[in-house]
Amino acid sequence: MGIWQSVVAIINDDNEFKGVELRKQDGAFEILWTRSSEDADVDWRGFAAECGLSVEPTALEGTDSDRMIVAGFNTAGTIFHRTTVPAAGDKEIESIIQLQAETRLPLPPEQIELTWRADQLRDEQMGVTIAVARKEQLQKFVGKVRCFKPAKILLNSEGIVKIWEVFFSGNKDNAVVLSTGSHNTQVCLVEEGRLSNAVVLDIGIEDFSAEVTEEQTETTERFAQDMRSVLDLFGCSNQDELPVFVLSDGSASYVSIVSSLRLAGLNARVATPDINGLMAKSELSDEDIYQYRTPIGLALMAFDAGADELNLFERLYIPMQKVAQRHWLYSPKVTVAIVSIMLVLLAIVSYAVDIAGPSSIEKRLEASVSDVDMNLLVKRQQLIKTVTRERPDLLDLLKVVNESGERGITLTSLSFKKGQPVSISGEASSNDQLSRYEKNLQNAKGIEKVNYTANTNAKSRKITFTMTFDYKNFGRKTARSKS
């Protein structure tokens, strides 16, 4: 998933489409635009198009790559259930919840979709919020919103809890939040700062508007009665101090709702928008915030990447991931084209160098030496090299032969002939001396394969010897013929 610049949230509540685009910048939120439509002919596709979203099936992926699109699902047909499970792994909890759902719900498992969210572990027990809805209803909804490829489908009631927390000063961990629309009221139970149950009542602000001056009327009584039933359903009937927040745009109608609830013994209070940290292109009023409270809440949720939202559509809708646009260099076609061009260039350059190289060298040589001179120079150089190989350094040989012998050894002759070993003759005082002489010669540079024959003169006791050895490569017939 890439980094989103802004979030577009669209909902259909009270038969009215509402959409906002929210941008987060430097920790502050900015509403870029708001749009609503009460036109009965407008559907999800039409409204999404009105909001500037691409709704064509062939639209390229990434058309709305800079903004995330979120659709809100009305939880009127969704059942919430609160239970506790022993501390266990996700798979075990899943199994327990499936089992509970099968036993408690009237529909077979294949006709329902459920999702759950676990709270923090307390006393080896874990509170779990379960949301269940008919699969068919969810599939129909997916069919409606798929055209504008939302990245997420979130529950409206979760959006209400979110905006209550962020822009209606919702600082209580446990509370009941009422979001009153024109013809209905969304009642959300908040536990540990998160939605744990929600119910939709079919009494709206318009039902109160007509009765605004008479407090104990049939509507208010019915509303108070419904609320008691809801709290009973939530399991909070005996919690008198549980705060009940009625989201309000500041008008008197909401005050009358709160009054009726107070009269019914509930700890009700009005929650008005606090728009610190919220900016907009045009001036924002409390009414505006209130009107678009649910889509703004959903957009806030979408920005919260770590939010553990209840996702009823997990198995029914796989959103398109924002694909990071790959650099054109990674395209195989471009790579092949570049390689081909490089190869052609290489061939051209090689050709040009091979064609131009010899002629340029010839020109330079012609400028300095003539062709005849050039050939002569080459021949001369080759001859010098040959002569170098043919010329033994006899002075060096005499020096080595002389230095290797110690006092007492007298040399009488030395014979060198190419292709034959060097031969030296002489006299030595003892065999040891001769042996040392042989050893010294053997160790001398350029001399190898030293052999000698010796005879002792009976009269003088001197040893006459003849020694042979190879000097460099001049003694080898093969080497000489090669050279």
Added chain:
Amino acid sequence: MIEKLSKKDIRALKFGIIGAVAIILFVFGSAGHKRWTKAKANGAVLRTKLDAIDVDKARQAGLMSIVPVFEMPQVEEEQKFLFRDKLSEQLKRAGIRNKPLQVQPGRKSPQSGYKLLLVKCNATCQFVQVLDFLARLNENPYLVGIEEFKIKCDPKKQGEVELDFTVSTFAI
């Protein structure tokens, strides 16, 4: 117009274009290839020549220490005269009184295109004179190498040696 063509026609057209391009490439490419091959061969010959004459400084110094002077070989008669003359001069300079130098035809030349001439010398002299002669022998610009070298001393005659050597030169 292209819309009116069938898939087969388009395929045939594609093959035709590919064939035409291949023919053009072959015609011009083969001429270019010939030129390229010739140029490469010329380049290789030139590079070989350059390699032959372009020796690095250290190697050149090594060559110069062994062959400090060198004259290109002349025709046999002239070369024979020049080499013998220079060798006599070197012997004389070393104080060696030699017997007349004998010129002999040599063995197979180590350098194709040149004959190898041998000059044989016998002398009786002092050992020091031999050393002096050998030290200056490389200064003979016609010398190729010492083919044979024999030195024998008589213990009874102090310092006197019998010298017998053969040196070679190139000739055309």
